[in-house]
Amino acid sequence: MSIIAATAIAFAFLTVLPMPRVQWTADRLRYFPVVMPLVGVVVGLMGTGLFTGLFYWRVSPLLRGALMALFYLCVTGGLHMDGFMDTCDAVFSREDRKTRLEILSDTHSGAFAVMGCVAVLLLKAGIFSELFGGTEPHFNVLLVLTMIPIYSRIGLGTLFYLPFARKDGLARTLGDTRVPGDRFVLYALLGVCFVPFLGLKWLIVPLVSGLFLYRYRLYCVEAFGGITGDLMGASLELSETLTLLALAAVKG
Numbered sequence: 389m390s391i392i393a394a395t396a397i398a399f400a401f402l403t404v405l406p407m408p409r410v411q412w413t414a415d416r417l418r419y420f421p422v423v424m425p426l427v428g429v430v431v432g433l434m435g436t437g438l439f440t441g442l443f444y445w446r447v448s449p450l451l452r453g454a455l456m457a458l459f460y461l462c463v464t465g466g467l468h469m470d471g472f473m474d475t476c477d478a479v480f481s482r483e484d485r486k487t488r489l490e491i492l493s494d495t496h497s498g499a500f501a502v503m504g505c506v507a508v509l510l511l512k513a514g515i516f517s518e519l520f521g522g523t524e525p526h527f528n529v530l531l532v533l534t535m536i537p538i539y540s541r542i543g544l545g546t547l548f549y550l551p552f553a554r555k556d557g558l559a560r561t562l563g564d565t566r567v568p569g570d571r572f573v574l575y576a577l578l579g580v581c582f583v584p585f586l587g588l589k590w591l592i593v594p595l596v597s598g599l600f601l602y603r604y605r606l607y608c609v610e611a612f613g614g615i616t617g618d619l620m621g622a623s624l625e626l627s628e629t630l631t632l633l634a635l636a637a638v639k640g
Contacts, residue, residue, distance in 0.1 A: 390415050390416045396408060396410045397412060398420055398423050398427050399427055401467075402464060402541075403464055404463060404464070424542075425538050425542050425545065428539070428542070429537075431463055432533070432534040432537040433534055434463065435459060435463075435533065435534070435537065436534045439516075439525070440530065442455060442520070443520060449518075450514075452516065452517070453518075453520065454513040456513070457509050457512035457516060458509075460512070460537075467621060468621040468624040468625050469505060469508070469621070470621060471621015471622050471624075471625075472505070472618075472621055472622040472624075472625040473502070474492050474494070474621075474622075475492065475619055476500040476501050476504035477491050477500045478492045478618075479611070488612060489553060489616070492616055492618045492619070511629055511633070515635075515636045516632075519632075519639065532635050536593070536632060539594060539597040539627065540624045540628045540631070543597065543601040543623060544620055544624050544627075546605075547605065547615045550609060551613065551614035552614050553613045553615060554614075557617060559620060592637070593631050593635050597627055597631050600630050600631075601623075604627075
């Protein structure tokens with residue numbers, strides 16, 4: 389089935405997990421945006437499992453936080469961080485739209501890219517250090533921590549339904565034959581329906597994710613004329629960092 393093949397393509401492309409080789413065909417790639425949240429399910433469960441194990445390792449919270457930040461970087465093969473770094477160079481160049489798009493295509497990393505990467509990793513390590521507070525892992529924290537990679541990939545999938553900023557490129561290759569995106573409404577509802585059972589304050593986490601996505605979609609169209617693969621990678625890194633920060637604030 390095409391949707392199963394699309395799932396294998398999504399895991400092979402978005403993670404370092406071993407997957408069978410599947411040919412990229414238009415019929416299979418049309419399902420790519422809507423199977424991306426399944427990658428988030430697996431990444432979320434793996435991350436929460438590691439978090440639970442590290443909770444009982446009696447070393448400094450900073451070391452455990454750094455290992456968590458590196459886990460998400462490694463399991464995705466640095467794919468999204470690469471896009472975020474290119475986006476930092478483009479955005480902070482303060483050049484016109486054409487030049488910003490050219491910078492996104494440049495394979496070299498500038499000073500802004502390095503600073504952005506370091507800033508995000510430091511922030512994530514610090515946030516995870518805070519989440520390691522207490523004597524036992526909090527069930528609500530574990531559940532929301534599992535959901536954050538799903539939220540970010542739901543958002544990532546919706547970006548395929550923006551205009552493409554280039555006539556070619558990875559985003560267009562993966563999303564040019566996409567199926568209708570109405571099922572993302574269902575994904576979003578499923579993503580937040582459990583939260584009220586934890587307490588209304590936990591709604592802050594999906595709310596932050598949704599508000600970020602709304603503003604980021606507008607920014608991509610305003611600043612770049614649409615979406616590119618690098619801008620999608622930046623979306624995931626920023627979304628997960630902001631929602632982790634919201635989780636730390638809610639846990640308080």
